[in-house]
Amino acid sequence: xxxxxxxxxxxxxxxxxxxxxxxxxxxxxxxxxxxxxxxxxxxxxxxxxxxxxxxxxxxxxxxxxxxxxxxxxxxxxxxxxxxxxxxxxxxxxxxxxxxxxxxxxxxxxxxxxxxxxxxxxxxxxxxxxxxxxxxxxxxxxxxxxxxxxxxxxxxx
Amino acid sequence: xxxxxxxxxxxxxxxxxxxxxxxxxxxxxxxxxxxxxxxxxxxxxxxxxxxxxxxxxxxxxxxxxxxxxxxxxxxxxxxxxxxxxxxxxxxxxxxxxxxxxxxxxxxxxxxxxxxxxxxxxxxxxxxxxxxxxxxxxxxxxxxxxxxxxxxxxxxx
Numbered sequence: 485x486x487x488x489x490x491x492x493x494x495x496x497x498x499x500x501x502x503x504x505x506x507x508x509x510x511x512x513x514x515x516x517x518x519x520x521x522x523x524x525x526x527x528x529x530x531x532x533x534x535x536x537x538x539x540x541x542x543x544x545x546x547x548x549x550x551x552x553x554x555x556x557x558x559x560x561x562x563x564x565x566x567x568x569x570x571x572x573x574x575x576x577x578x579x580x581x582x583x584x585x586x587x588x589x590x591x592x593x594x595x596x597x598x599x600x601x602x603x604x605x606x607x608x609x610x611x612x613x614x615x616x617x618x619x620x621x622x623x624x625x626x627x628x629x630x631x632x633x634x635x636x637x638x639x640x
Numbered sequence: 641x642x643x644x645x646x647x648x649x650x651x652x653x654x655x656x657x658x659x660x661x662x663x664x665x666x667x668x669x670x671x672x673x674x675x676x677x678x679x680x681x682x683x684x685x686x687x688x689x690x691x692x693x694x695x696x697x698x699x700x701x702x703x704x705x706x707x708x709x710x711x712x713x714x715x716x717x718x719x720x721x722x723x724x725x726x727x728x729x730x731x732x733x734x735x736x737x738x739x740x741x742x743x744x745x746x747x748x749x750x751x752x753x754x755x756x757x758x759x760x761x762x763x764x765x766x767x768x769x770x771x772x773x774x775x776x777x778x779x780x781x782x783x784x785x786x787x788x789x790x791x792x793x794x795x796x
Contacts, residue, residue: 531712532712535706535707535710535711535712536703536706536707536712537702537706537712537713537714537732537735537736537737538694538699538702538703538732538735538736539712543694546693546694547692547694550691550692550693551691551692554691555691556687556688556691556692556693556695557693558693570731570735571727571728571730571731571734571752571759572727572728572729572731572732572734572735573728573731574727574731575726575727575728575729575730575731575752576693576694576728578727578728579693579694579726579728580693580694581693593766594765596727596731600764600765601757601759601764603727603757603759608756608757609750609756610749
């Protein structure tokens with residue numbers, strides 16, 4: 485079990501990625517992948533810019549980590565993401581053998597870890613990560629709330 | 641409801657993609673995406689070659705269709721895939737607004753449509769596709785069985 489303060493350090497980096505997405509007009513969600521105490525990949529939401537339904541922060545980070553490490557097996561990697569993963573991302577985390585998933589805010593509409601379904605609960609699949617939720621949850625939720633409020637103001 | 645014979649026509653194309661994967665030494669799974677009676681994208685399994693945990697046939701095909709159509713919303717597209725999708729691919733099918741999912745063989749270990757979980761059952765998510773299973777199921781299963789038997793023989 486890592487110290488909470490270290491989890492918050494990495495989640496702060498994921499929040500930076502989320503802000504980068506927001507500056508591009510994307511829903512602000514960010515992720516980092518940590519291995520041996522270092523960030524090996526970052527990711528943020530590129531869906532609208534790339535016109536790619538798979539370009540969620542987690543997938544972008546996992547693909548980057550696989551490229552950098554030269555393997556699809558990310559067995560010593562921990563993923564930090566600002567929002568509870570959707571089914572696609574939860575499935576990708578499982579397939580890539582990510583060791584630990586740490587997320588910030590809950591996603592009541594689309595979350596596949598605890599909110600809508602519990603896709604990665606032990607006993608279903610060969611591999612599931614350890615999971616920690618709620619790290620910097622308020623900040624992770626605020627950045628999303630502010631983004632959508634800004635959208636509504638712009639669209640009047 | 642489409643005629644079974646048309647579904648078999650498209651599944652035959654997905655099987656061709658599966659064979660291409662097998663010739664590369666990848667687990668032979670293939671997919672095609674059909675829109676207005678034409679194939680707009682094909683995909684096969686590239687996981688080992690690309691060292692990418694996300695390079696399943698369905699994801700490769702969906703990303704290709706998004707590139708070709710210039711949008712992440714594949715609302716008029718139907719996906720044919722030789723094997724029951726995993727959670728990642730089922731989630732991606734949902735996110736991309738694919739209209740209809742047609743698959744061949746069941747995946748007892750990893751299937752997220754009916755075998756291990758029923759991720760796309762109506763009532764959970766905003767969008768789920770219509771689903772048809774079992775199209776050319778024997779051929780779709782045989783190509784996988786032959787591949788794994790060949791692997792075991794080689795590894796002796």
